[in-house]
Structures are given as structure tokens and as C-alpha cells.
Amino acid sequence: MICPVCFKEEATETVTREFVGGRIEGKVCANCVLHAQSLTANGFYNIFVQQQEKRCRRCGRSLNEIMQTLLVGCPHCYTDFAKQLTPLIDVLQRRDS
Numbered sequence: 500m501i502c503p504v505c506f507k508e509e510a511t512e513t514v515t516r517e518f519v520g521g522r523i524e525g526k527v528c529a530n531c532v533l534h535a536q537s538l539t540a541n542g543f544y545n546i547f548v549q550q551q552e553k554r555c556r557r558c559g560r561s562l563n564e565i566m567q568t569l570l571v572g573c574p575h576c577y578t579d580f581a582k583q584l585t586p587l588i589d590v591l592q593r594r595d596s
């Protein structure tokens with residue numbers, strides 16, 4: 500799947516953070532490991548839980564599903580996930596060519 504921090508590279512490294520309710524695990528690319536480790540608890544939660552659960556309001560596809568499959572559900576996904584998909588579009592086009 501694609502790194503949820505930069506949305507550019509394949510997420511190959513695992514980062515974990517202890518929370519009151521347990522441990523949250525996320526995957527990032529090698530470039531983003533340090534960044535992910537330096538995030539606040541809130542920032543970590545936001546990137547690895549909240550952001551990935553966000554869904555397109557039209558087709559219901561989650562950002563997590565898009566990052567794993569590199570397939571958007573509908574054109575509206577590009578609007579709802581504009582911030583995340585902009586760098587991802589480069590990755591998608593690289594795969595096509």
C-alpha cells in the first residue's frame with residue numbers, strides 16, 4: 500500500500516505508538532519513518548486511523564482502500580481526497596506507463 504504520510508512511495512516500514520486504549524500500528528515508506536515517529540499522539544492517530552477511515556461521500560470508498568488498491572471508486576473521490584490524491588496521481592500514472 501501507499502505511504503499515508505507522503506502518498507508517494509510504497510509503505511514498507513511498520514511504526515507503532517502506544518495509546519491508552521492499546522497500540523496503533525501503521526505502515527509508512529522508509530523516508531517517512533522518522534517523521535511518523537516524531538508525530539504527536541494526535542497526529543499519529545489522525546494519519547493512521549482517522550484519515551484512512553475517511554470515505555468518499557458518493558461511492559463510500561475509504562482512503563485506506565484507495566491506498567491499498569490504487570483504484571478510486573468514482574470521479575468524486577478526487578474531490579473528497581484531493582489533498583491526499585494529488586501526489587498519488589503521479590504514482591498511478593507511473594504505474595500505467
Ligand SMILES: [Zn+2]
Binds near residue numbers: 505
Ligand atoms: Zn512516505
Ligand SMILES: [Zn+2]
Binds near residue numbers: 556559571572573575
Ligand atoms: Zn468516490
